[in-house]
Amino acid sequence: MNQSPIIALDFSGKKETMEFLDLFGNEELFVKIGMELFYKEGPSVISELKDRGHDVFLDLKLHDIPNTVKRAMKNLAQMGCDLVNVQAAGGSVMMEAALEGLEAGTPAGQTRPLCISVTQLTSTSEEQMQSEQLISASLGESVIHYARISQQAGLDGVVCSVQEAAMIASQIGTGFLTVCPGIRPAGAAAGDQKRVATPQQARESGVSSIVVGRPITTSATPFESYRLIKQEWEGGQA
Numbered sequence: 438m439n440q441s442p443i444i445a446l447d448f449s450g451k452k453e454t455m456e457f458l459d460l461f462g463n464e465e466l467f468v469k470i471g472m473e474l475f476y477k478e479g480p481s482v483i484s485e486l487k488d489r490g491h492d493v494f495l496d497l498k499l500h501d502i503p504n505t506v507k508r509a510m511k512n513l514a515q516m517g518c519d520l521v522n523v524q525a526a527g528g529s530v531m532m533e534a535a536l537e538g539l540e541a542g543t544p545a546g547q548t549r550p551l552c553i554s555v556t557q558l559t560s561t562s563e564e565q566m567q568s569e570q571l572i573s574a575s576l577g578e579s580v581i582h583y584a585r586i587s588q589q590a591g592l593d594g595v596v597c598s599v600q601e602a603a604m605i606a607s608q609i610g611t612g613f614l615t616v617c618p619g620i621r622p623a624g625a626a627a628g629d630q631k632r633v634a635t636p637q638q639a640r641e642s643g644v645s646s647i648v649v650g651r652p653i654t655t656s657a658t659p660f661e662s663y664r665l666i667k668q669e670w671e672g673g674q675a
């Protein structure tokens with residue numbers, strides 16, 4: 438998978454999104470389309486981003502009964518995105534169904550989008566997980582458990598925080614993707630994120646990919662912020 442930091446394009450519409458991307462010139466990016474943008478613009482935003490040469494993570498976090506997820510994934514596979522996701526809490530049968538849908542929908546001659554599951558949102562603390570989801574295990578144990586059932590279902594990896602990534606690599610294997618949001622350069626505001634880490638900590642923990650939104654999208658100089666985060670993530674000098 439493309440190793441560039443994945444930029445979360447959490448914008449309200451296409452115009453704002455494209456104006457933002459124009460600031461990056463010809464840089465080939467890995468971008469993430471979330472619910473806000475997709476629910477406004479629909480599939481056309483994916484093809485426009487692909488036409489601009491970007492890799493696309495479509496982050497809709499599917500979580501429904503297996504039949505519904507399978508049929509939805511069949512449609513998403515036809516949109517040309519590179520990476521999609523589901524909520525691991527939907528269960529292993531739902532995750533298997535997601536893969537079946539993706540395989541059925543992938544046009545002949547193309548590779549199916551990678552599929553990862555969200556374990557515990559990076560905006561969730563251990564205390565909140567235990568009191569609201571009534572999970573008595575630790576947050577780390579819950580993430581590992583979800584990672585294990587996701588791998589058994591055939592998924593390509595998980596979304597987790599940097600804090601759990603090394604444990605997943607050692608217990609599940611390094612070929613299994615760990616895609617980590619909650620990335621904050623030193624001193625940046627955490628906002629609603631609870632399990633945060635710097636790009637350097639992400640690199641040192643061996644995560645596969647980082648997802649970065651507001652530290653880039655709300656910056657006065659987005660391309661410069663992206664460049665610095667990428668440098669720190671790759672281990673170069675800022």
Ligand SMILES: O=C(O)c1cc(=O)[nH]c(=O)n1[C@@H]1O[C@H](COP(=O)(O)O)[C@@H](O)[C@H]1O
Nearest residue numbers: 445471496557558559596618648649650651
């Ligand atoms: O699936 C995701 O992408 C995701 C999972 C998760 O556990 N936490 C999380 O923050 N995300 C997404 O990652 C992005 C993080 O954005 P910032 O907090 O602005 O950097 C947002 O678009 C979230 O929707």
